[in-house]
Amino acid sequence: MATRTIGGGRWTNPLRDPRDKRLPRIAGPCSLVIFGVTGDLSRKKLMPAIYDLANRGLLPPGFALTGFARRDWDTQDFGQIVLEAVKQHARTPFRQSVWDRLAEGFRFVSGSFDDDDAFDQLERTVQDLDRVRGTGGNHAFYLSIPPGAFPVVLKQLARSGLSAQDGDQWRRVVIEKPFGHDLKSAIELNEIVNDVFPEDSVFRIDHYLGKETVQNILALRFANQLFEPIWNSHYVDHVQITMAEDIGLGGRAGYYDGIGAARDVIQNHLLQLLAFTALEEPTSFSSSELRVEKIKVLNATKLVGPLDETTARGQYTGGWQGGELVRGLKEEEGFDPNSKTETFAAITCEIDTRRWAGVPFYLRTGKRLGRRVTEIAVIFKRAPHLPFDSTMTEELGQNAFVIRVQPDEGVTMRFGSKVPGSQMEVRDVTMDFGYGTAFTEVSPEAYERLILDVLLGEPSLFPVNEEVERSWEILDPVMEHWAAQEAGPDPYSAGSWGPKSADLMLARTGRTWRRP
CATH class of the missing domain: 3.30.360.10 (Dihydrodipicolinate Reductase; domain 2)
Structure with missing residues (x-):
């Protein structure tokens, strides 16, 4: 097994031959929050991809995945949904040891996008992950939601303090297409996004x-x-x-x-x-x-x-x-x-x-x-x-x-x-x-x-x-x-x-x- 120092910690990649001089890129301490976690994109692409990354040894040991949706679920219910998605759509073979380690970092927050209390709960969840999982204040927010919901979620992230970056910690937002429906709407949306996240923290996904x-x-x-x-x-x-x-x-x-x-x-x-x-x-x-x-x-x-x-x-x-x-x-x-x-x-x-x-x-x-x-x-x-x-x-x-x-x-x-x-x-x-x-x-x-x-x-x-x-x-x-x-x-x-x-x-x- 090979060990590599990243972001102040040392992470072990069990899949890498130590004689291989091409070091894989391994993420440092962090978590991912998915909005729209009940949709097809999350179930068929995002959740399986996260498992595949973990299976390849490319996620840190303390990685955490938080789902946010209106469903009346607890974390155990969310874990079962992720498990079903992984078994049905993951690219790499299922390994119980990898799954058990990954599932320890699962969390779920129930609420609607205009629910202040839900976002305050999400903020407390993220802080708890920093303490329990060692995510180091580094969190990415994946907006797998209709474009019309982008502004309200972005404003909630700002209001609750979830978008605030402190020192070496980072906060990033991932936005799915379509990004606007014409030039005017795209400019307006860019302004809304950049009011909350600086451009170097904005990741617009084009899966191609x-x-x-x-x-x-x-x-x-x-x-x-x-x-x-x-x-x-x-x-x-x-x-x-x-x-x-x-x-x-x-x-x-x-x-x-x-x-x-x-x-x-x-x-x-x-x-x-x-x-x-x-x-x-x-x-x-x-x-x-x-x-x-x-x-x-x-x-x-x-x-x-x-x-x-x-x-x-x-x-x-x-x-x-x-x-x-x-x-x-x-x-x-x-x-x-x-x-x-x-x-x-x-x-x-x-x-x-x-x-x-x-x-x-x-x-x-x-x-x-x-x-x-x-x-x-x-x-x-x-x-x-x-x-x-x-x-x-x-x-x-x-x-x-x-x-x-x-x-x-x-x-x-x-x-x-x-x-x-x-x-x-x-x-x-x-x-x-x-x-x-x-x-x-x-x-x-x-x-x-x-x-x-x-x-x-x-x-x-x-x-x-x-x-x-x-x-x-x-x-x-x-x-x-x-x-x-x-x-x-x-x-x-x-x-x-x-x-x-x-x-x-x-x-x-x-x-x-x-x-x-």
């Missing part, structure tokens, strides 16, 4: 940035000489960034109506992926330097118009998908049949820099599409001259470099190769790298990485105010344009790849969407 494949974009680009010479407008024809889901709204129809695909995915996930794809090499990989380069890309990003031709939106209708007859959007329970909220959205951007000038970036997302996939496809220009008979290259497409974010995380390269035989016939082939086959290590879940980064105070993968507000500046004109249209979103069949208007959007430039 915690995925290994997203972080691998930086490794691919800057650890290899192979890609840099061709990663520019001289060789790249266009870039397609896709997040497709094969599910419908289901029970989220009431939440989703009025938000839509563009606000839900493009404003945060896809514009962040665009920034990672297009940024210049930072002088170091410190959080401040990485953020500088991301913000430069977002500041240089602009919409391509006219928006009637360079954007598309749609709503899915019923149909056969995966051998199953599924309902259309307007038949989903809780959805307004007259709603113009889109379930498919696509926009066209350009990045006004020397490297990327003239290269369109197509961003699309949708529900009830052909399959679940998130990928970044860099499509290269065709060779300027082909010394072959045209009949021998009919099936030859454009070279492509595709980063698969999920599922089947990895990278695919598409290029032309000669078909075996006596003739010079050239056809597309692919070369594939998969995380699951290339490494013996199993990739941690995104929330494992992000929760650990919160506890460590490592902000590299969390967007700051400027990134959030700039993303809304990019998207707002599209939302305003769509809102002004009398006609609603175009229909598309469940299991297809979106409305015809999306295909026409690329066809006007002589391009087609990639079918993942």
